[in-house]
Amino acid sequence: MESKAVPCVNVGLVSTDRRRSPNNWLCQLDAEIISCTRCPRLVEYRERIAREKRRAYLDWDYWGKPVPGFGDPEARVLVLGLAPGAHGSNRTGRPFTGDASGKFMYPILYDAGFANQPDATRRDDGLKLTDLYITAAARCAPPDNKPLPQELANCSSYLDREMEGLKNLRVIVALGQIAFDAYLNYLKRRGQLASRKEYVFRHGAKYGMPDGKILLASYHPSNQNTQTGKLTRGMFMEIFSEAARLAGRES
Numbered sequence: 001m002e003s004k005a006v007p008c009v010n011v012g013l014v015s016t017d018r019r020r021s022p023n024n025w026l027c028q029l030d031a032e033i034i035s036c037t038r039c040p041r042l043v044e045y046r047e048r049i050a051r052e053k054r055r056a057y058l059d060w061d062y063w064g065k066p067v068p069g070f071g072d073p074e075a076r077v078l079v080l081g082l083a084p085g086a087h088g089s090n091r092t093g094r095p096f097t098g099d100a101s102g103k104f105m106y107p108i109l110y111d112a113g114f115a116n117q118p119d120a121t122r123r124d125d126g127l128k129l130t131d132l133y134i135t136a137a138a139r140c141a142p143p144d145n146k147p148l149p150q151e152l153a154n155c156s157s158y159l160d161r162e163m164e165g166l167k168n169l170r171v172i173v174a175l176g177q178i179a180f181d182a183y184l185n186y187l188k189r190r191g192q193l194a195s196r197k198e199y200v201f202r203h204g205a206k207y208g209m210p211d212g213k214i215l216l217a218s219y220h221p222s223n224q225n226t227q228t229g230k231l232t233r234g235m236f237m238e239i240f241s242e243a244a245r246l247a248g249r250e251s
Contacts, residue, residue, distance in 0.1 A: 029158065046064055054087045063093035065093070067136070075129070076132075076168050079173045089141075096120060097120040112244055114240065115127060115132075133169075135162055160190075169213060192209075201217050204238070205217040221236060
C-alpha cells in the first residue's frame with residue numbers, strides 16, 4: 001500500500017522540492033512545528049501580536065504560528081538563529097523574512113552564492129536557497145526577543161530532528177550567543193560533548209566539533225548590532241565566505 005505524503009507548507013520555497021524527496025521527514029517535521037503549543041506564554045504572545053499587528057502591516061494576514069525552518073534539504077551549511085521576530089517571520093511565516101535582520105542578511109547570502117535573490121519580503125517572493133538551511137533555537141516569537149530556558153528546551157527536539165535529517169551538513173553558523181549555546185546543548189544531548197567551557201562565543205570564532213562539523217560564531221544581524229556598527233556588512237560577509245569555503249563551495 002502506498003504511503004500518503006504529508007503536505008508541505010513550504011513547497012516551492014526550497015531548491016529541492018520536498019514533494020519529490022525520497023522521504024517526507026521534513027514535511028512531517030514542519031507540520032508538527034507549526035501546530036506546536038508547548039509554551040503557553042509564547043502561544044499567547046505570538047497570537048496576540050498577530051491580532052494587534054503593527055500599524056505598517058495592518059493589511060497583512062499575520063502568520064502567528066511557530067515558524068519552521070527554510071532552505072535546501074541537501075544543505076552543507078546550517079544557519080542557526082535565535083527566534084522569529086514579532087513583526088518579521090511571525091508575520092511572514094519564513095525565517096528572517098520581512099524584518100531588518102533579513103534585509104541585512106539575505107543580500108550577503110545572495111553575494112555568497114547561497115540565495116537566488118537578495119530580497120526576502122514574503123513566503124511567495126520566489127526566494128530559494130542552495131546548499132544552505134536556516135532554522136532557529138526557538139520557533140515562536142518571544143516577548144522582548146528573550147525565550148526562557150524552558151521554552152528553548154521545549155523546542156530542542158525540533159532542532160535535534162533537523163540535525164539528524166540534514167545529512168550533508170558540514171558547517172554550523174550560529175548567530176548570537178543563544179544559538180551558539182543551542183548547538184552545544186544539542187551535542188550534549190547526543191552525548192558527544194561533556195562541557196561547553198572550552199567553546200567561547202565571540203564573533204568569528206571557529207571550532208572543530210566532536211560530530212565532525214565546524215561551528216562558526218557570528219554576532220546576530222539584529223538592528224541593535226548592525227545600526228551601532230558592532231556587526232558590519234564586511235564582517236558578516238567574511239563569515240559566509242568562510243562557511244562556503246569550509247563547505248567546499250566557491251564563494
